Amino acid sequence: TLAELNSLIGIDNVRRQIMEMVDIVRYYKESGKNVLSFFSLHTILIGNPGTGKTTVARIISKIYKALGILERGHMVETDRQGLVAGFVGQTAIKTAEKVEEALGGVLFIDEAYALSNFNGLQGDFGNEAIQTLLKRMEDQRGEFFIFVAGYPDNMDVFLKANPGLSSRFDKTLRFDDYTSEQLFMIAKKMFSDEGYKILPKAGELLQSFLEELY
Numbered sequence: 001t002l003a004e005l006n007s008l009i010g011i012d013n014v015r016r017q018i019m020e021m022v023d024i025v026r027y028y029k030e031s032g033k034n035v036l037s038f039f040s041l042h043t044i045l046i047g048n049p050g051t052g053k054t055t056v057a058r059i060i061s062k063i064y065k066a067l068g069i070l071e072r073g074h075m076v077e078t079d080r081q082g083l084v085a086g087f088v089g090q091t092a093i094k095t096a097e098k099v100e101e102a103l104g105g106v107l108f109i110d111e112a113y114a115l116s117n118f119n120g121l122q123g124d125f126g127n128e129a130i131q132t133l134l135k136r137m138e139d140q141r142g143e144f145f146i147f148v149a150g151y152p153d154n155m156d157v158f159l160k161a162n163p164g165l166s167s168r169f170d171k172t173l174r175f176d177d178y179t180s181e182q183l184f185m186i187a188k189k190m191f192s193d194e195g196y197k198i199l200p201k202a203g204e205l206l207q208s209f210l211e212e213l214y
Contacts, residue, residue, distance in 0.1 A: 001062045008059075009189065010182035011052055014173045018060060021171065025067050035069060036142040039170050044159070045149040047175025053149045054108065056173070060147075061106040070145070072104035080114035083129040091125045095132040102144045112148035113158035130165055137168055180207070180214035 002022075005015060021041075028035035035041075043060070045053040058075050065073025076098060083095045098107060109115070115126040137146060148169070150158065159166040178186065184207050191198050198206070 001059060001066055005056070005059050005063070007189075008052060008055070009185045010178045011056065011175065014052075014056060014175060017171070017173055018056075018063070022063060022067065025064075025069060029068070040137070040141070040168055041069070041145050041171065042137065042169045043145065043147045043171040043173060044155065044166075044169045045147060045173050045175065046152050046155045047149075048151060048177055051175035051177060053173075053175055054110070056175075057106065057108050057147045057149065061145075064145070065105075069142070070105055074102075074105035075108050075147075076102040076105065077108045077110065079110045079112075080126065080129075083109070083115065084125045086125070088125070088128070091128040092132045095129045096136065099133070099136045099140070099144065103140070104144065106145050106147055108147045108149065111150050111154075113150045113154040116158045116161045130162060134164055134168065180211040183210045183214065 005018060008015070024039070025035050028038065041064070043057075045057060047053050054077070061070065061073050061075045064070040078098050083091065083098060085091045085094045101107075115129050133146060136144075146168075148155075152174075184203075187206060187210070188198060188203075
């Protein structure tokens with residue numbers, strides 16, 4: 001699983017933070033201490049689309065299973081639509097069902113900022129989901145972890161609007177945009193994984209195209 005993490009290109013800062021957390025968890029386990037008495041391990045992943053947030057979240061879930069702090073290590077992916085219903089009271093039920101599904105693993109909430117009522121158009125149902133999540137995080141501490149993900153600007157607004165929620169997360173991973181060089185390395189790896197070789201001339205063309213896009 002760590003090899004899977006190390007094979008990812010261009011996330012050095014994120015990789016370093018994850019390895020630090022792995023070392024901390026190992027230290028507490030070897031010392032006979034319960035790491036969850038000191039850390040919640042709920043995590044915020046901030047970055048633009050395509051920067052690897054979901055991929056890394058899946059890997060972290062598997063790492064935590066390997067370390068023995070998650071029973072199943074699976075990841076349940078959801079968003080506002082998967083948590084929020086159209087009537088008062090139903091959202092709590094819908095959100096609780098997702099938490100039940102995620103027990104022993106991770107509940108990954110993509111575009112989590114959509115739960116927040118910052119645009120004044122979404123009623124109170126998103127807040128109902130947040131309150132349900134907060135209660136389950138407290139009542140079932142250590143039985144599952146919540147990872148919330150989203151774009152930088154939107155997530156900053158979301159976390160400021162929900163101090164009760166943001167205070168429950170003790171890890172924030174920021175995913176930078178890839179450089180044109182990193183994009184080219186990723187492209188070459190994708191070709192290689194599929195058993196293809198890229199000719200030098202084609203490589204030059206792809207590289208110049210990526211530089212132009214970047």
